[in-house]
Amino acid sequence: MVTRLAPDARTLFAAAEDEARASRSPLVEAEHLLLAMSSQHGTDAGDVLASVGLTHESIATALDSEFAASLTAAGVAIDVAALGRPSPEPPRRLRLGASFKAAMQRSVTAAAGSKQIRPAHLLLGVLGAQVGTVPRALELAGIDRSELVTRTEQSLAG
Numbered sequence: 001m002v003t004r005l006a007p008d009a010r011t012l013f014a015a016a017e018d019e020a021r022a023s024r025s026p027l028v029e030a031e032h033l034l035l036a037m038s039s040q041h042g043t044d045a046g047d048v049l050a051s052v053g054l055t056h057e058s059i060a061t062a063l064d065s066e067f068a069a070s071l072t073a074a075g076v077a078i079d080v081a082a083l084g085r086p087s088p089e090p091p092r093r094l095r096l097g098a099s100f101k102a103a104m105q106r107s108v109t110a111a112a113g114s115k116q117i118r119p120a121h122l123l124l125g126v127l128g129a130q131v132g133t134v135p136r137a138l139e140l141a142g143i144d145r146s147e148l149v150t151r152t153e154q155s156l157a158g
Contacts, residue, residue, distance in 0.1 A: 006116040008043045027097035030126045044155045045119035062141035120156045
């Protein structure tokens with residue numbers, strides 16, 4: 001049974017909230033957790049992402065492309081880069097979004113039999129989404145999610 005978060009997994013939560021704040025999001029979502037993982041060099045998740053060329057910058061670019069593609073699908077033609085960012089809100093604890101909560105549930109399942117949830121378990125939780133922002137962004141970036149899942153599972157095993 002999982003008893004707790006590994007220390008490097010715990011730091012990902014604060015980093016994901018920082019990512020959400022930086023993007024002026026009112027919620028911490030799975031994409032913020034993915035961005036945080038890409039900045040955590042030396043962790044199992046960070047190393048797996050780097051092994052397929054997913055850096056913080058490339059993930060941010062893929063997420064911007066996904067946002068633009070979603071707007072286009074809705075019939076909105078706009079230069080996403082020209083939108084800018086809303087003004088910052090006063091510091092407060094951000095709520096967790098549905099995609100983040102679902103990723104956490106999948107992470108707990110992935111960590112079954114482990115004593116701690118590691119960053120790679122969190123990555124499996126994020127990658128387990130079949131629909132949503134992260135799967136669409138990874139597809140736009142040309143990333144094979146099944147290969148990424150396999151690499152993550154191998155990282156956990158070895």
